Amino acid sequence: MSILTQTIAIPVWMLILMGVxxxxxxxxxxxxxxxxxxxxxxxxxxxxxxxxxxxxxKEDITNLLQLLSAGGEKGILLRSVSxxxxxxMSAAQKAMAKLVQSRMVDEVVGVSGTxxxxxxxxxxxxxxxxx
Numbered sequence: 001m002s003i004l005t006q007t008i009a010i011p012v013w014m015l016i017l018m019g020v021x022x023x024x025x026x027x028x029x030x031x032x033x034x035x036x037x038x039x040x041x042x043x044x045x046x047x048x049x050x051x052x053x054x055x056x057x058k059e060d061i062t063n064l065l066q067l068l069s070a071g072g073e074k075g076i077l078l079r080s081v082s083x084x085x086x087x088x089m090s091a092a093q094k095a096m097a098k099l100v101q102s103r104m105v106d107e108v109v110g111v112s113g114t115x116x117x118x119x120x121x122x123x124x125x126x127x128x129x130x131x
Contacts, residue, residue, distance in 0.1 A: 060087055060095040062131075068105065068118045069126040075108065075115035 063085050068076060082092040096116060099105040104122035108115050118126065 056091075057095060057098075060085065060091055061098060064092070064095050064099065065104070065118075065122065065126055065129075066131045068116065068122070069131045073117070075117045077113050077115060079113070081116075 064081060067081060067084060078089065078092055078096060081087075081096065082089045085092065087095075096105065096107075099122070100107055100116075104119055104125060106117045106119050108117065
């Protein structure tokens with residue numbers, strides 16, 4: 001007999017039982033846990049993708065246009081937009097980028113920072129919407 005069988009007294013039937021019954025159960029249970037975690041992760045990312053915050057962006061753009069039209073001809077800094085509207089800098093940047101892209105707002109880079117001004121198109125839009 002070898003040294004391994006003399007020191008560990010595990011019956012052969014127990015080894016067979018572990019191989020046939022216990023291991024597949026452990027594999028199935030861990031597989032279900034992994035699948036459920038993956039699905040939960042996929043649901044979270046899908047929910048985040050579906051939440052596309054379009055109403056928030058639209059509201060930010062509307063508020064931003066109101067702020068610019070109320071400011072008149074003096075322009076406004078991005079930090080002031082963020083502070084006055086109570087939104088993050090990234091949300092203010094996104095909203096401003098959309099307005100610049102649609103040519104409703106001009107950006108002028110100066111010593112004190114980039115100022116944003118309503119264009120003629122932006123002013124016409126604001127007056128048509130009574131902002």
